[in-house]
Amino acid sequence: MTSRLHHALSDLAEQAPAPQTVLTSRVIARARRRRRVRLIAMPIAAAGAAAAVVTGSVLVGGTTDSAPPAVNVTVPRNGVLNDGALPGPLPKKMNDPVTYAFLDRCKQKDVPSGKGLTGDCAQWRLLGRSGRQWRLTEGVGSYPKSTGSYMNSNAPLTISPDGRRIAYYQAKDERFVVRELSSGRIVPIDRRVPMTELYRNPYTLVFSGDGRRLVAHTADDTVARKALLADTTTGAVSDLPSTSVVGVGVGQDSAAVVLTEKRGKQTNLVLTGPDGRVRNRVPLDPRVDLSMATGENRLSPDGRTLFANAHSEGEGMLVDVRTGKVTRTLSTRLPGGEALTGIVGWTGPSEVLTSTDPPGSPWKNPPGRPGRQDDITGIRGLIINLHTGGTKLFGDFKLRASQVAFQFGGYRS
Numbered sequence: 001m002t003s004r005l006h007h008a009l010s011d012l013a014e015q016a017p018a019p020q021t022v023l024t025s026r027v028i029a030r031a032r033r034r035r036r037v038r039l040i041a042m043p044i045a046a047a048g049a050a051a052a053v054v055t056g057s058v059l060v061g062g063t064t065d066s067a068p069p070a071v072n073v074t075v076p077r078n079g080v081l082n083d084g085a086l087p088g089p090l091p092k093k094m095n096d097p098v099t100y101a102f103l104d105r106c107k108q109k110d111v112p113s114g115k116g117l118t119g120d121c122a123q124w125r126l127l128g129r130s131g132r133q134w135r136l137t138e139g140v141g142s143y144p145k146s147t148g149s150y151m152n153s154n155a156p157l158t159i160s161p162d163g164r165r166i167a168y169y170q171a172k173d174e175r176f177v178v179r180e181l182s183s184g185r186i187v188p189i190d191r192r193v194p195m196t197e198l199y200r201n202p203y204t205l206v207f208s209g210d211g212r213r214l215v216a217h218t219a220d221d222t223v224a225r226k227a228l229l230a231d232t233t234t235g236a237v238s239d240l241p242s243t244s245v246v247g248v249g250v251g252q253d254s255a256a257v258v259l260t261e262k263r264g265k266q267t268n269l270v271l272t273g274p275d276g277r278v279r280n281r282v283p284l285d286p287r288v289d290l291s292m293a294t295g296e297n298r299l300s301p302d303g304r305t306l307f308a309n310a311h312s313e314g315e316g317m318l319v320d321v322r323t324g325k326v327t328r329t330l331s332t333r334l335p336g337g338e339a340l341t342g343i344v345g346w347t348g349p350s351e352v353l354t355s356t357d358p359p360g361s362p363w364k365n366p367p368g369r370p371g372r373q374d375d376i377t378g379i380r381g382l383i384i385n386l387h388t389g390g391t392k393l394f395g396d397f398k399l400r401a402s403q404v405a406f407q408f409g410g411y412r413s
Contacts, residue, residue, distance in 0.1 A: 072087075072088070072132065073085055073086070073087035073088070073132065073133045073134075074130075074131045074132055074133065075127075075131045075133075079396070079398050080376060080398045080399065080400050081100075081102065081125075081127065081133070081397060081398060081399055082102070082104045082107065082125070082399050082400055082401065083400055086120050086121060086125075086135065087125060087132075087133040087134050087135055088134060088135065089134060089135055089136075089137045090126060090134040090135065090136055090137070091134070092184040093181070093182060093183060093184040094128070094181050094182070095181075095182050096128035096129055096130045096132060096181075097128065097129045097162060097163025097164055097181075097409075097410040098126045098127065098128055098129075098159050098163045098164075098166060098181065098409050098410055099127055099128065099129050099159075099163055099395070099408070099409055099410035099411070100126070100127040100159075100395070100397060100406065100407070100408060100409065100410075101124055101125065101126050101127070101136075101157055101159055101166070101406060101407045101409065102124075102125055102127075102397075102399060102404055102405065102406040102407075103122070103124060103125070103141050103142055103154050103404060103405040103406070104121075104125075104399055104400070104401035104403075104404055105117060105142060105153070105401055105402075105403045105404070106119070106121040106122060106142070107121070107400055107401050108403075115146050115153070116142070116143050116144045116145040116146050117142040117143070117144065118144045120135060120137075122141050122142040122144070123135045123136055123137060123139070123141040123142075124136040124139060124141040124157050124168065126166070129163065129410055136157070136166070136168060138170060138172075139155070139157065139168035139169060139170055139177075140154075140155035140168070140169045140170070140171050140195075140198075141154055141155065141157075142154045143155065143198075143199065145199075147199045150403065151202065152199070152202040153403075153405075154405050155168065155169040155198060155203075156168070156169065156202075156203050156204055156205045156216075157169075157205070157407060158204075158205040158206060158207055158214075158407055158409070159207075159407050159408070159409020159410065160207045160211035160409060161207065161209055161210075161211065161297075161345055161347075161409065161410070161411060161412035162210075162211060162410065162412050162413065163181075163409045163410025163411075164180065164181050164182060164211065164410075165178055165179065165180055165181065165207065165211045165232065166178070166179050166181065166409075167179075167205045167207065167214050167232075168205075169193070169198065169203075170188075171195055173188055173192075174192050174193060174194050174195060175188045175189055175191070175192055175193060176188075176189040176191075176193065176203075176205065176214070176216055176230075177189065178214060178230075178232040178235075187232060187233065187234070187235045188235050189214070189216070189228075189230045189235050189237060190230070190235045190236055190237045191216075191228055191230075191237045193216075201218040201219070201226070202218065202219045203216055203217065203218055203219075204216070204217055204218075204219070204245075204294075204295035206245060206248055206295060206296065206297050207232075207248065207297065208248040208249060208250050208297065209248075209249070209250050209297065209299075209301050209345075209346070209412065210250045211232060212231070212232055212233060212250065213229060213230065213231065213232060213248055213249075213250070213256070213257075213274070214229075214230045214232050214248075215227065215228070215229055215230075215240070215245050215248050215257065216228050216230065217240070217244075217245050217295070219294075219295075225242040225243075226242060227239070227240035227241065227242060227243070227245060227259075228240055228276075229248075229256070229257055229272075229274070229276050238274070238275050238276030238277075239276050240257060240259065240272060240276045241259060241261070241270055241272070241276075241278060243259040243260060243261040243270055244259055244260045244261070244290075244293075244294040244295075245257060245258075245259050245294065245295065246258055246259065246260055246290050246293045246294065246296065246297075246298050246299075246306060247297055247298050247299030247306055247321070248297050248299060249299050249303040250301070250303065251303050252273070252274055253273070253279075253303070255271050255299070255303045255304070255321050255322070256272055256273050256274040257271075257272045257276070258270070258271055258298075258299055258306065258321050259272070260284065260290050260294075261281075266283055266284075267283075267284045267286075267288075267290070268281045268282060268283055268284060268324070269281070269282050269283075269284050269306075269319075269321055269324050271321065271322075280322075282321075282322065282323055282324040283324050284319070284324040285317075285319065285324055285325055285326045287310055287311060287317065287326060288308045288309075288310065288311075288317055288319055288326060289308065289309045289310060289311045290306070290308050290309070292309055293306075293308065293309070293343070296343065296344075296345070297345050297346075298343060298345075299321070299346075300346050300349070301346055301348065301349055302349065303321070304320065304321060304322070305318050305319065305320065305321065305327070306318070306319040306321055307319075307343055307346070307352055309343075310329065314331065314332055314333045315329060315330065315331060315332060316329075316330040316331075316332045316340075316343075317329055317330065318330070318386075330386070332354075340354045340355070340356050340382075341354075341355050341356050341357060342354065342355040342356075343355075344381065344408045344411065345408075345411065345412075346412075347383055347411050347412050348412065350385055350386045350387040351383050351384065351385050351386065352383070352384055352386065353381055353382070353383050353394055353408065353411045354381070354382050354383075354384055355379055355380065355381055355382070355408070356379075356380050356382055357378060357379070357380065358378045358379070358380040358396045375400070375401065375402040376398050376399065376400050376401075377398070377399045377401055377402070377404050378396065378397065378398050378399075379396075379397050379406065380393070380394075380395070380396050380397075381393070381394030381395045381396075381397075381408060381411070382394060383411070394408075394411060
């Protein structure tokens with residue numbers, strides 16, 4: 001860590017809790033939000049780098065203008081993940097944790113809003129910790145028909161924090177499924193979700209820290225908001241209150257899922273048990289802003305603390321979920337005055353994985369390279385220790401595309 005970064009994060013070291021106290025697929029259309037990038041794979045938070053099908057259309061093995069996929073694809077020498085040949089299909093079993101997943105809209109430079117895409121290049125690509133890449137052939141990636149919105153151009157996918165499970169939408173059964181990568185076992189979630197509903201209501205998928213629970217819910221601005229909690233080992237489902245999910249725990253107590261709700265000017269934290277039933281409501285400190293945390297797991301491994309944004313730019317807050325009160329205020333500014341663009345999740349009791357723009361981003365090709373798309377989207381994963389203020393690089397990722405959807409995973413051992 002540089003001395004400048006150390007000084008910029010000194011507030012974290014001074015104010016953060018002791019170690020025992022302590023993300024998507026999102027769409028980036030080249031416009032970066034200075035306060036926080038809303039990475040979206042509903043309408044929707046690395047380390048080396050990584051569907052298709054639908055009513056009336058055959059995508060798996062469907063027509064494509066791209067060259068035949070290669071069986072073994074790793075990160076190209078220039079570091080741009082989607083340069084070179086398409087990778088082969090994800091094997092039935094593998095022991096390589098997935099750290100990153102992405103869609104590049106087939107690298108089309110000016111994609112009309114919500115335009116449908118087909119072919120192998122429209123499938124989710126996965127990057128393993130080893131650096132190898134694969135395509136997810138049996139899941140839906142970019143939609144094959146237009147939804148009319150670039151904020152809802154693909155089906156959701158998420159990766160468990162340990163990188164050993166993925167959850168995605170399978171069109172043949174019209175269900176979300178959870179795939180255990182080491183065994184190849186696929187668990188269908190016991191709730192049918194028609195493809196037409198995905199087109200109307202973008203969904204987000206969120207794993208608990210141990211990967212044994214999965215939340216699926218629609219965006220905040222949908223008319224008929226829905227949320228459900230699934231057991232990833234059995235597929236059993238419980239309905240959740242139709243509010244915004246901000247945390248998914250691993251315990252059996254009242255903080256199995258943490259949501260927020262607005263009642264007039266007051267925002268409350270809503271705590272549910274593993275059966276989805278509300279166990280408690282507590283008023284949230286008005287200084288806290290969780291509006292950008294919807295669809296993420298901001299809950300610490302012990303289930304007691306939320307990492308939240310403050311209404312003031314450049315500040316983060318630790319919130320006790322049982323009281324709704326702020327326990328720490330932290331600086332989230334980096335050298336050069338830039339704030340972190342996103343919180344992906346907790347990597348341990350006192351560390352969080354964050355996302356930000358890499359130095360020099362956006363990258364550009366050298367001039368005079370005809371036939372090459374110049375837009376390269378970059379994202380950096382940075383792990384911050386809230387106890388010491390130290391940082392370490394999780395990974396820099398580059399994609400040759402102006403519109404991308406992506407997810408982090410595999411950041412917790």
